[in-house]
Amino acid sequence: MDISEKYWVLETANTAYTFGLNQAGYLVHCYWGKKLSDLSHYPSPAESLGWASFNGPTQVLQEEYPAYGGMCFHEPCLKITFPDGVRDVVLKFDSARQVADELVICLRDGYYPLRVELHYRTHPAYDLIERWAEVFNKGDQAFTLERAFSTQWQLPPDAQYHLTHLTGRWNDEFQIVREPLTSGTKVLESRRITSSHHHNPWFRLDDGRASETQGPVWFGGLAWSGNWKLAAEVTNFGTTRLSLGINDWDFAWRLNGGESFVTPPALAGFSDEGYGAASRKLHDFIREQVLPHGPISHKVLYNSWEATFFDVDLESQSRLAEIAAGLGVELFVMDDGWFNGRKNDAAGLGDWWPDPHKFPHGLQPLIRHVNNLGMEFGLWIEPEMVNPDSQLYRAHPDWILHFPTRPPSLGRNQCILNLARLDVQEYLLETIDRLLNENNIAFIKWDMNRNVSEPGWPDAPADPRELWVRYVQGLYRVWGELRQRHPNVIWQSCSGGGGRTDLGILRLADQVWVSDNTHPIDRLSIQAGFSLAYPANIMEAWVTDADRGKLPLAFRFHVSMCGSLGIGGDLLEWSEQERSEATDWIARYKSVRDVIQLGDLFRLAPGVIQYLGKDQKRGVVFAFQTGQTPVDAAVKIQLQGLVPDWNYEIEGFAGKHPGSLWMSRGFDGQLGQNQSMLCEISVSEA
Numbered sequence: 271m272d273i274s275e276k277y278w279v280l281e282t283a284n285t286a287y288t289f290g291l292n293q294a295g296y297l298v299h300c301y302w303g304k305k306l307s308d309l310s311h312y313p314s315p316a317e318s319l320g321w322a323s324f325n326g327p328t329q330v331l332q333e334e335y336p337a338y339g340g341m342c343f344h345e346p347c348l349k350i351t352f353p354d355g356v357r358d359v360v361l362k363f364d365s366a367r368q369v370a371d372e373l374v375i376c377l378r379d380g381y382y383p384l385r386v387e388l389h390y391r392t393h394p395a396y397d398l399i400e401r402w403a404e405v406f407n408k409g410d411q412a413f414t415l416e417r418a419f420s421t422q423w424q425l426p427p428d429a430q431y432h433l434t435h436l437t438g439r440w441n442d443e444f445q446i447v448r449e450p451l452t453s454g455t456k457v458l459e460s461r462r463i464t465s466s467h468h469h470n471p472w473f474r475l476d477d478g479r480a481s482e483t484q485g486p487v488w489f490g491g492l493a494w495s496g497n498w499k500l501a502a503e504v505t506n507f508g509t510t511r512l513s514l515g516i517n518d519w520d521f522a523w524r525l526n527g528g529e530s531f532v533t534p535p536a537l538a539g540f541s542d543e544g545y546g547a548a549s550r551k552l553h554d555f556i557r558e559q560v561l562p563h564g565p566i567s568h569k570v571l572y573n574s575w576e577a578t579f580f581d582v583d584l585e586s587q588s589r590l591a592e593i594a595a596g597l598g599v600e601l602f603v604m605d606d607g608w609f610n611g612r613k614n615d616a617a618g619l620g621d622w623w624p625d626p627h628k629f630p631h632g633l634q635p636l637i638r639h640v641n642n643l644g645m646e647f648g649l650w651i652e653p654e655m656v657n658p659d660s661q662l663y664r665a666h667p668d669w670i671l672h673f674p675t676r677p678p679s680l681g682r683n684q685c686i687l688n689l690a691r692l693d694v695q696e697y698l699l700e701t702i703d704r705l706l707n708e709n710n711i712a713f714i715k716w717d718m719n720r721n722v723s724e725p726g727w728p729d730a731p732a733d734p735r736e737l738w739v740r741y742v743q744g745l746y747r748v749w750g751e752l753r754q755r756h757p758n759v760i761w762q763s764c765s766g767g768g769g770r771t772d773l774g775i776l777r778l779a780d781q782v783w784v785s786d787n788t789h790p791i792d793r794l795s796i797q798a799g800f801s802l803a804y805p806a807n808i809m810e811a812w813v814t815d816a817d818r819g820k821l822p823l824a825f826r827f828h829v830s831m832c833g834s835l836g837i838g839g840d841l842l843e844w845s846e847q848e849r850s851e852a853t854d855w856i857a858r859y860k861s862v863r864d865v866i867q868l869g870d871l872f873r874l875a876p877g878v879i880q881y882l883g884k885d886q887k888r889g890v891v892f893a894f895q896t897g898q899t900p901v902d903a904a905v906k907i908q909l910q911g912l913v914p915d916w917n918y919e920i921e922g923f924a925g926k927h928p929g930s931l932w933m934s935r936g937f938d939g940q941l942g943q944n945q946s947m948l949c950e951i952s953v954s955e956a
């Protein structure tokens with residue numbers, strides 16, 4: 271970083287991002303791409319007077335953090351109403367400071383006591399830049415924030431971009447869409463109080479030159495688990511800009527004198543080595559810098575949901591646990607149904623103690639049994655929810671999100687607790703803390719099974735529209751505090767599958783339940799989308815009874831082995847033959863799981879995925895024939911990432927050959943319809 275000349279250069283291992291003050295005093299983005307050999311090669315900030323009489327300079331310039339004011343018709347990052355009703359922000363450069371690896375640019379309004387600090391942090395090893403903003407009210411009268419985005423990323427001008435994003439719905443998350451951006455604004459967002467199944471706060475942009483292995487790619491995401499918005503705007507002046515932040519839909523924040531508002535961080539990176547490298551940078555960053563336990567691999571778990579649904583008790587769970595242990599499962603998770611009054615999905619949420627009929631002696635007898643079988647014990651909870659049929663609701667009907675004049679809409683017979691309220695936060699902290707103190711619980715699956723309605727907060731001490739943000743802050747506080755009190759517990763984020771997967775929740779959750787859809791072929795495309803952004807160790811994937819008898823057990827295992835393997839079928843129904851084959855696959859998975867969960871991912875072709883250990887000595891290739899490619903044609907498998915002059919062996923294919931040959935000539939996989947293949951890569955001479 272260089273702050274001497276009002277021009278700043280943020281460099282990572284391979285990239286640079288620069289901006290500076292132009293002569294008119296605008297903070298203008300200058301460059302984002304491959305690192306150049308000399309600082310003097312980076313372009314200077316553009317100057318502009320505007321365009322005819324219809325567009326002011328800010329419309330034409332690529333500002334780093336545009337505010338709504340003056341002649342601003344494009345997407346701004348900041349919108350404020352001052353106490354006198356003025357809705358016009360004019361930010362001028364004030365100062366810059368550098369603190370360790372963080373650059374802070376301070377801007378201020380010339381008239382109102384408004385100060386904005388833009389924070390930039392580089393993550394050199396991952397070629398990533400992290401940005402967030404802090405908005406200060408330095409006066410004594412409150413003003414209202416109506417939009418406070420984290421960032422506006424400016425792309426190199428005069429190019430036509432394609433936006434890739436992940437879209438879907440419950441049971442069908444993470445579907446990949448790549449579409450051209452044309453004049454105007456493409457908006458992706460969530461208004462659902464979570465990041466949502468429908469769009470994921472992740473993006474990738476390319477200018478048509480990129481492939482899986484080469485070409486320029488810009489990518490990133492937002493670390494926020496509530497309402498968010500991405501606006502990708504193509505202007506009429508040859509520029510493309512992507513704004514990202516907390517959604518301004520129904521948002522307002524009363525910023526009192528002396529207070530500040532901090533936006534969540536946005537992360538973005540550049541790679542000129544194609545889509546694959548972009549994913550790997552993000553995977554490494556998430557594993558090494560975001561996840562609370564760092565880059566760890568996860569145990570093979572069993573989850574009881576699809577076997578017993580709400581019918582859990584000591585006997586049903588013990589029988590499943592005994593079989594699971596015999597297969598080599600390491601963690602037994604009891605899902606929904608165990609707590610007070612939970613006979614079906616219409617009762618019990620909120621009352622987080624064992625149901626006295628199902629577990630008359632509490633959870634301890636089951637946990638002891640599971641532990642004696644050599645497994646750890648995990649439990650499902652859904653803390654943010656309450657059923658009207660529960661002791662909690664009867665005691666505190668006012669704790670839910672609601673408008674007093676409207677009946678609350680139910681989703682799955684439940685209401686959402688208002689986590690913006692301190693008393694709700696305290697209740698959850700106390701109840702879940704007790705559960706964890708009283709029982710030997712190694713794993714918690716934190717679920718959330720509906721989206722918002724009637725987002726009311728009667729008697730709110732602030733603007734009630736602050737709810738959207740304060741809810742998420744409350745969630746982060748409760749979960750963060752529980753993590754601190756129970757640092758060894760592994761937490762899974764679930765929202766009816768992958769409805770809350772984002773860089774924000776991953777600071778609290780060690781892994782994600784990716785989708786309720788466990789049909790292996792559907793799952794392949796869900797996992798492909800997920801893995802564009804998120805690493806394999808957080809991708810929990812179960813082998814269930816979906817397509818049992820239709821698809822070979824090997825195929826079903828191979829799909830789930832591409833992530834963090836779990837089993838979710840009704841094991842009582844599995845034949846001896848199935849159990850024995852499952853035992854072999856689980857053992858096999860354990861022998862390669864570090865390579866899968868913590869190694870590098872390469873997408874070799876549709877349905878062909880390679881994982882390579884960080885030492886490049888061991889790897890695994892999975893190939894799936896789902897009918898997308900001609901069944902009778904051989905699948906050409908050209909490996910990636912090997913050391914060219916080391917000799918490698920590929921399981922099932924004769925010969926020891928240099929990495930260069932396996933990568934250029936490759937080998938042919940022959941797969942019939944619905945067949946799959948797993949082969950290990952191992953170095954024979956390094």
Ligand code: DGJ
Nearest residue numbers: 575605606764766767786
């Ligand atoms: C939704 C989750 O995605 C499922 O795995 C299961 O935990 C159910 N909720 C339980 O209600």
